[in-house]
Amino acid sequence: MTDNKKNILCIAFLVLVGAIFYFATLKAVPGFVDLRTGLPNNPAQFGGIGPFESSHERSSYAMVLSMLDYHTVSLPKPLADFGSPDVGYYNGKFYSFFPPGVAAMAYPFYILGEHWNLPIAFAYFSMCIAAILALAMLFIICRDIFGFSAPLSLLVVFILGFGTIFLNYSITLYQHIPTIFLMFVSYYSVWKFRKGGKFAWLWAAAVWACYGLGPIFDYPNLILMLPILGYFFASAFSLARTDDGLKIGLRNSFVASLVVLLLLGVAQIYYNRSVFGNWRIYSNALPRYDQTLGSPDLSNAATQAITRQKESVASVFSEKNLPLGFYILTVSVDKGLFVYMPIFVLAILGMYAVRKKMTLEIWTLLAICALNLILYSSFGDPWGGLSYGPRYLLPAIAVLPVFIGFWIQSLGKRRLWGSAALFALFAYSSAVSLLGAVTRNVVFPKPEALYADTSNKFWFNARYLKLNQSGSFAYNEFFSGRISLTEYYLILFAAILILMLALLLLIPKYEYGD
Amino acid sequence: MVISLTIKNSWIGGVKRLAGIISPEQWVAVAALFLAVASTAYSFAMGYIISYGDAESHLNIAKRVVDSLTPGFAQLGGIWLPLPHLLLIPFVYSDFLWRTGLAGSIVSGACFIVSAVFLYKTVFLVSKNRAAALFGALVFILNPNILYLQTTPMSELVLIVFFILSTYYFIKYVGDQSDLPALLLAAFYGFCATISRYDGWFLVAIEAVVLILLPLAGAPKSPGKFWQFAKSSYKKIEGKAVLFSTLAFFGIILWFGWGWLILGDPLYFTDSDYSAKSQQLAWAARNELPGKGHAVVSFLYYFVTSMSNAGVIMFTLAIFGLAVYLFKNKSPGRWFVAAVLLAPFIFNVLSLYLGQSVIFIPSLTPTSYDWTLFNVRYGVMMVPCVAFCAGYLFSQIRPGGRSLLAILSVLQIGLFVVGYSPVISMQDGVVGLSSEIHQVPDAQYFVDKNYDGGLVLQDDFARTISIIKSPIPMKNTIYVGNKPYYQESLQEPEKYARWIFMQQNDEIWKALYDDPAMQGRLYKYFTKVYTSPTILIFKRNNVPEQS
Numbered sequence A: 001m002t003d004n005k006k007n008i009l010c011i012a013f014l015v016l017v018g019a020i021f022y023f024a025t026l027k028a029v030p031g032f033v034d035l036r037t038g039l040p041n042n043p044a045q046f047g048g049i050g051p052f053e054s055s056h057e058r059s060s061y062a063m064v065l066s067m068l069d070y071h072t073v074s075l076p077k078p079l080a081d082f083g084s085p086d087v088g089y090y091n092g093k094f095y096s097f098f099p100p101g102v103a104a105m106a107y108p109f110y111i112l113g114e115h116w117n118l119p120i121a122f123a124y125f126s127m128c129i130a131a132i133l134a135l136a137m138l139f140i141i142c143r144d145i146f147g148f149s150a151p152l153s154l155l156v157v158f159i160l161g162f163g164t165i166f167l168n169y170s171i172t173l174y175q176h177i178p179t180i181f182l183m184f185v186s187y188y189s190v191w192k193f194r195k196g197g198k199f200a201w202l203w204a205a206a207v208w209a210c211y212g213l214g215p216i217f218d219y220p221n222l223i224l225m226l227p228i229l230g231y232f233f234a235s236a237f238s239l240a241r242t243d244d245g246l247k248i249g250l251r252n253s254f255v256a257s258l259v260v261l262l263l264l265g266v267a268q269i270y271y272n273r274s275v276f277g278n279w280r281i282y283s284n285a286l287p288r289y290d291q292t293l294g295s296p297d298l299s300n301a302a303t304q305a306i307t308r309q310k311e312s313v314a315s316v317f318s319e320k321n322l323p324l325g326f327y328i329l330t331v332s333v334d335k336g337l338f339v340y341m342p343i344f345v346l347a348i349l350g351m352y353a354v355r356k357k358m359t360l361e362i363w364t365l366l367a368i369c370a371l372n373l374i375l376y377s378s379f380g381d382p383w384g385g386l387s388y389g390p391r392y393l394l395p396a397i398a399v400l401p402v403f404i405g406f407w408i409q410s411l412g413k414r415r416l417w418g419s420a421a422l423f424a425l426f427a428y429s430s431a432v433s434l435l436g437a438v439t440r441n442v443v444f445p446k447p448e449a450l451y452a453d454t455s456n457k458f459w460f461n462a463r464y465l466k467l468n469q470s471g472s473f474a475y476n477e478f479f480s481g482r483i484s485l486t487e488y489y490l491i492l493f494a495a496i497l498i499l500m501l502a503l504l505l506l507i508p509k510y511e512y513g514d
Numbered sequence B: 001m002v003i004s005l006t007i008k009n010s011w012i013g014g015v016k017r018l019a020g021i022i023s024p025e026q027w028v029a030v031a032a033l034f035l036a037v038a039s040t041a042y043s044f045a046m047g048y049i050i051s052y053g054d055a056e057s058h059l060n061i062a063k064r065v066v067d068s069l070t071p072g073f074a075q076l077g078g079i080w081l082p083l084p085h086l087l088l089i090p091f092v093y094s095d096f097l098w099r100t101g102l103a104g105s106i107v108s109g110a111c112f113i114v115s116a117v118f119l120y121k122t123v124f125l126v127s128k129n130r131a132a133a134l135f136g137a138l139v140f141i142l143n144p145n146i147l148y149l150q151t152t153p154m155s156e157l158v159l160i161v162f163f164i165l166s167t168y169y170f171i172k173y174v175g176d177q178s179d180l181p182a183l184l185l186a187a188f189y190g191f192c193a194t195i196s197r198y199d200g201w202f203l204v205a206i207e208a209v210v211l212i213l214l215p216l217a218g219a220p221k222s223p224g225k226f227w228q229f230a231k232s233s234y235k236k237i238e239g240k241a242v243l244f245s246t247l248a249f250f251g252i253i254l255w256f257g258w259g260w261l262i263l264g265d266p267l268y269f270t271d272s273d274y275s276a277k278s279q280q281l282a283w284a285a286r287n288e289l290p291g292k293g294h295a296v297v298s299f300l301y302y303f304v305t306s307m308s309n310a311g312v313i314m315f316t317l318a319i320f321g322l323a324v325y326l327f328k329n330k331s332p333g334r335w336f337v338a339a340v341l342l343a344p345f346i347f348n349v350l351s352l353y354l355g356q357s358v359i360f361i362p363s364l365t366p367t368s369y370d371w372t373l374f375n376v377r378y379g380v381m382m383v384p385c386v387a388f389c390a391g392y393l394f395s396q397i398r399p400g401g402r403s404l405l406a407i408l409s410v411l412q413i414g415l416f417v418v419g420y421s422p423v424i425s426m427q428d429g430v431v432g433l434s435s436e437i438h439q440v441p442d443a444q445y446f447v448d449k450n451y452d453g454g455l456v457l458q459d460d461f462a463r464t465i466s467i468i469k470s471p472i473p474m475k476n477t478i479y480v481g482n483k484p485y486y487q488e489s490l491q492e493p494e495k496y497a498r499w500i501f502m503q504q505n506d507e508i509w510k511a512l513y514d515d516p517a518m519q520g521r522l523y524k525y526f527t528k529v530y531t532s533p534t535i536l537i538f539k540r541n542n543v544p545e546q547s
Helices: A003-025 A055-070 A077-083 A101-114 A119-145 A150-163 A166-170 A176-195 A200-217 A226-236 A252-256 A258-276 A298-316 A319-330 A342-353 A360-377 A391-409 A412-438 A446-452 A458-467 A473-479 A485-512 B009-019 B024-046 B053-066 B083-092 B095-100 B102-127 B130-141 B144-149 B156-175 B180-194 B199-218 B223-248 B250-263 B276-285 B295-310 B312-327 B334-341 B343-353 B376-396 B399-418 B424-431 B442-450 B485-491 B507-513 B516-525
Strands: A087-090 A093-096 A237-241 A245-251 B002-008 B499-503 B526-531 B535-540
Touching: A003 A119, A003 A150, A003 A166, A003 A412, A003 A473, A003 A485, A055 A077, A055 A087, A055 A093, A055 A101, A055 A119, A077 A087, A077 A093, A101 A119, A101 A176, A101 A200, A119 A150, A119 A166, A119 A176, A119 A391, A150 A166, A150 A391, A150 A412, A150 A485, A166 A176, A166 A391, A166 A412, A176 A200, A176 A226, A176 A360, A176 A391, A200 A226, A200 A252, A200 A258, A226 A237, A226 A245, A226 A252, A226 A360, A245 A252, A245 B009, A252 A258, A252 B002, A319 A360, A319 B295, A342 A391, A342 A412, A360 A391, A391 A412, A391 A485, A412 A458, A412 A485, A458 A485, A473 A485, B002 B009, B024 B102, B024 B130, B024 B144, B053 B083, B053 B095, B053 B102, B083 B095, B083 B102, B083 B156, B095 B102, B102 B130, B102 B156, B102 B376, B130 B144, B130 B376, B130 B399, B144 B156, B144 B376, B144 B424, B156 B180, B156 B199, B156 B334, B156 B376, B180 B199, B180 B223, B180 B250, B199 B223, B199 B250, B199 B334, B199 B343, B223 B250, B295 B312, B295 B343, B295 B376, B295 B424, B312 B334, B312 B376, B312 B399, B334 B343, B334 B376, B343 B376, B376 B399, B376 B424, B442 B526, B442 B535, B485 B507, B499 B507, B507 B516, B516 B526
Parallel strands: none
Antiparallel strands: A087 A093, A237 A245, A245 B002, B499 B535, B526 B535
């Protein structure tokens, strides 16, 4: 079988497996949730278990509804109440804190879903599609850039897709998965650009396009994608000694394709200006509207927005937060990377294993991880609200499995023990992620857990298994009367493990020639 | 298709010729001088030179040696080590240099320049790479915390220069154990360090231990042969240890002698009410001495403090650099060199653990504490080590990696500029607990406006009124070091003083105001001319103005 056919087959397999597992855990409920006439009839569904567990999801979903019914991104009061406290206000209007990218992605799917009375499920499934595309991109990156065999590439993708909290954020309405997709596309595009060829300018345009689209999903993407831009610049830049002197060069296509970024920048400015009346205002910096604290004073909102915006750059990310943030995001019981996904210990070993084969591509991946960790360790709220695991580290989580791939390649004669360790760590990491996916994607940070008199540990969610309380659309609609939630969880878990085992058994033949 | 630009060979040659006008060490000195002057101008313009309370105290100690009611070397006191004040003396003769703090800027600035040059030489000595040495020196001279402290009269730069000088010559000796002049110079600068700050005591102790262990590094591994080797080397080791220690530890012995002769207690520096130990007891009583008895907490506190001073990126690079130095470099003395370079780290962690010192830093100190920013400047002591390790890392990597290091260094400067990384040692001086300018008492303005000559009695330790910022000449002040004026004034306040400044619970308040009999006497001869909740100012009745 040719490599191309093999790749197509693997990607088709990925799409199939991804679609099955993501649908099996998708957070949704059937029918419409009519918020336009006031607060929902069943408050337990909002902030409880299901598609609206956190204000993050509600706020983006409220924007979808507002775009649909009012053709605007500002939120009427009932929708603002629904999305609160991830809602800001400005000039007498309410807005979601988040840029419109996620809502815009979900919007057409919502309309499509209306035909089958499943608008929420369809809107949320838009993230599953982005996740599957991101996984496919990672597969291509592993194959083309790092030369991994097909099974090893699949294994790397499988670790990301089903052994990390990537799973938890692929089945709900957050910005992280589209961000990862853009990162992968831009990274791959730079590599293609670096290789040259007549379509190099097109790849360069794709890089700028991804960078320009980044802030439409999440503003910090402008920073998080900088390593890829650095890689891009290094690929376009040349320095050579000639007889005349020192020749410094920059590829034309790099400069010419910049027009794509400029166009997207202008679009962003136009959006800000038409929505807020001021191109410098962005939604994250608006004064917060918390419905539990009563109606805000909308009259001085403009001044507050400007003040907060100035403050946010200098004080939101600060070195003084670094020690606590680093602890929270890496080893704390509430959100620690290595507590939720100890499989990444192997990624550290992979970094060590690859130290003598460092390329610009690998440096870029390391830079993405380092920048992501440093940036969000410096953030005032490293917990990421009630998130399940260190969701702010998702860009790093997305690239770390590649280093596990390098580690596997370096195993040599220790491959049996290595595979056993990998399998055990994957099983743990996958069990943790799946637990949140089939129950509730919510874990309280320690300060809030103390205040709310609840737990800040992910295993607290296991009680939902016993109570048969699931946010999974598929379980609630098709299986709830037939099998218990624990059985459902175990079936999915067993299926993931079997697939993993199969991949592990295939690898020796392709990687070590056994 | 490529857009290109060619830098002509003639241009490159021109730059090379320009660079060759003076040696790299001289370029480092020129760059350091330029940065020292520029940052001093900035501090001067912003009023930050004497922002630390201790900065004024250092200037005053030096000033009192030459210009006070009872001038003389006894004014050096027995708490702070004397060398920084001795170096200030020639400059504080000038009232302008004393009052502006520029006397301190000159001393610290000179130490800064010499430090930069010898840091360059130290990195070059180990790496044999001029670019790496230049990089190391740049890491040091571009550090904003160092740049700020070298504008002040604080004693950190004085210690840093002697630390670097002693380390340079010690590393030279480690490389060639027959180089006795290098060992003697290491001991001499170690001696200077021991009379600059107490950190210097630990430095010479580490150097002495290294000196003893160093010959054993080349000893055979088997126990029998090892002891034979140790026995045969004993005389040589003993000789060198005596040679080094006689000079290096002389400062410490001098300080004990000074305490005994002048203050009646050789351990005055640690036993007196003004000592750091006494101050830490107050923190301990409030349960705000987080490092005491907690090794991990002490380590974390100093780790984060030194990281904040060096900059998070540079500190991380330095950790890599140290690892490369220890594990890639095969020279037998590398572990000993690392021990000397890390002496400030070990010393500060130990001080925190033993409760002899305290650091509050916002990233670690609980917000429930009264203050979350204090003494963070102790972290600058690690900047030379960071610069050395970063420089060494630079020497060991390929050109592409060097470009990356350069980019990361620029990024670090950017982080300081945008405020992501605060210039924390300056922040402590400006708004932290160490600051004197953060809350200038209203009484200061009263004194500025109303002081009309005459002797002033005040408790210097309480820092009620800043003498340096007032129109009061130093020789018109009576403080605890002016025997017998001060002691007699606490019995007969009217005897010398025309003005009395007292702050709630300071020594003068307790002696003259809390005691009803003394209070009666006070009011008999003095009129209360200023009242605030914590500060009282009295002025002598009907006494002709003294000059």
